Amino acid sequence: MSAIAKDLSVGAMAARAGVAVSxxxxxxxxxxxxxxxxxxxxxxxDRRELRRVAIIRAxxxxxxxxxxxxxxxxxxxxxxxVTAADWARAAEPWAARLDAQIETLQRLRxxxxxxxxxxxLSLETCPLYNPRDTLAANGPGARRWNxxxxxxxxxxS
Amino acid sequence: MSAIAKDLSVGAMAARAGVAVSxxxxxxxxxxxxxxxxxxxxxxxDRRELRRVAIIRAxxxxxxxxxxxxxxxxxxxxxxxVTAADWARAAEPWAARLDAQIETLQRLRxxxxxxxxxxxLSLETCPLYNPRDTLAANGPGARRWNxxxxxxxxxxS
DNA sequence: GCTTTACCTCAAGTTCACTTGAGGTCGTAG
DNA sequence: CTACGACCTCAAGTGAACTTGAGGTAAAGC
Numbered sequence: 001m002s003a004i005a006k007d008l009s010v011g012a013m014a015a016r017a018g019v020a021v022s023x024x025x026x027x028x029x030x031x032x033x034x035x036x037x038x039x040x041x042x043x044x045x046d047r048r049e050l051r052r053v054a055i056i057r058a059x060x061x062x063x064x065x066x067x068x069x070x071x072x073x074x075x076x077x078x079x080x081x082v083t084a085a086d087w088a089r090a091a092e093p094w095a096a097r098l099d100a101q102i103e104t105l106q107r108l109r110x111x112x113x114x115x116x117x118x119x120x121l122s123l124e125t126c127p128l129y130n131p132r133d134t135l136a137a138n139g140p141g142a143r144r145w146n147x148x149x150x151x152x153x154x155x156x157s
Numbered sequence: 158m159s160a161i162a163k164d165l166s167v168g169a170m171a172a173r174a175g176v177a178v179s180x181x182x183x184x185x186x187x188x189x190x191x192x193x194x195x196x197x198x199x200x201x202x203d204r205r206e207l208r209r210v211a212i213i214r215a216x217x218x219x220x221x222x223x224x225x226x227x228x229x230x231x232x233x234x235x236x237x238x239v240t241a242a243d244w245a246r247a248a249e250p251w252a253a254r255l256d257a258q259i260e261t262l263q264r265l266r267x268x269x270x271x272x273x274x275x276x277x278l279s280l281e282t283c284p285l286y287n288p289r290d291t292l293a294a295n296g297p298g299a300r301r302w303n304x305x306x307x308x309x310x311x312x313x314s
Numbered sequence: 315g316c317t318t319t320a321c322c323t324c325a326a327g328t329t330c331a332c333t334t335g336a337g338g339t340c341g342t343a344g
Numbered sequence: 345c346t347a348c349g350a351c352c353t354c355a356a357g358t359g360a361a362c363t364t365g366a367g368g369t370a371a372a373g374c
Contacts, residue, residue, distance in 0.1 A: 009351080010351075011350065011351080021350095025352095025353095041352060042350080043351085043352090
């Protein structure tokens with residue numbers, strides 16, 4: 001155990017990455033991480049997979065769904081030696097997302113107390129809510145915007 | 158239509174708020190918004206409810222689950238005249254969340270290209286991933302952290 | 315008078331990201 | 345030799361946030 005393990009069991013991976021074993025099974029089934037089997041049919045993970053898990057969790061924490069995480073991870077083939085440039089290129093779409101998200105959060109934060117109580121009933125000008133911004137498109141409702149009904153076209157009142 | 162409507166139909170609300178009618182039904186069933194009925198048993202919404210919907214969507218976009226949104230909205234009784242101070246007090250817990258989230262995003266953004274390609278296999282020191290930070294506790298995995306298995310105790314390798 | 319349109323209810327279905335459970339296999343420790 | 349812990353598979357369950365569908369009403373337009 002004190003010897004540096006070249007590869008990891010699923011339990012060790014789970015412990016080190018701070019996720020459940022079942023989560024690793026799931027990620028593997030989803031093609032986000034990969035492993036090989038030892039003679040006992042137990043999963044063995046390259047230590048590199050730890051980083052992949054870290055990236056998955058980090059990306060999730062900022063609202064990236066697994067489907068998009070997969071796209072980025074797929075750009076970095078497993079078992080390859082990855083350069084910083086490789087990762088930078090793969091993660092490029094996330095950089096933009098993060099920028100947008102930071103900006104929106106700051107806007108929100110700054111105007112939360114003022115706007116939230118501002119009494120404005122005009123959503124058009126309310127900084128708290130502009131449904132067409134990047135966050136709205138990628139955010140939580142990042143479910144499917146099944147096309148907002150009517151696109152607030154008429155009903156100007 | 159050009160006359161200023163004092164109250165709104167569910168269709169009008171949906172159009173103006175940019176959500177589906179069924180979503181408004183759902184929010185109402187969940188007690189997040191309220192309405193009364195006209196003679197035809199159709200929902201009528203006070204225009205104030207528009208702002209509530211805006212707040213719901215805004216909060217969701219930064220990862221606040223409906224259960225927590227309800228708590229804040231419940232602190233502001235419906236049909237009451239709400240002052241800025243009322244809202245500021247109710248939204249206080251979100252301010253802290255936003256601060257934490259902004260900070261984490263900025264850290265992530267700044268170190269994304271460097272760390273993601275840094276080749277470090279030491280998650281302990283990887284700025285991309287520290288599973289015990291505020292975001293991890295509130296974030297996407299804001300599902301239930303059913304207690305990370307083993308707390309990365311042993312297995313130092 | 316008929317048809318459309320907008321609404322109604324209630325139950326069931328959907329997606330995502332997992333978790334839980336049942337039943338079985340290894341390999342080491344006592 | 346048997347017990348235990350760590351692992352295996354596969355199917356089914358879970359919770360959040362909605363959406364979809366079936367079946368029905370009510371007023372407004374042609």
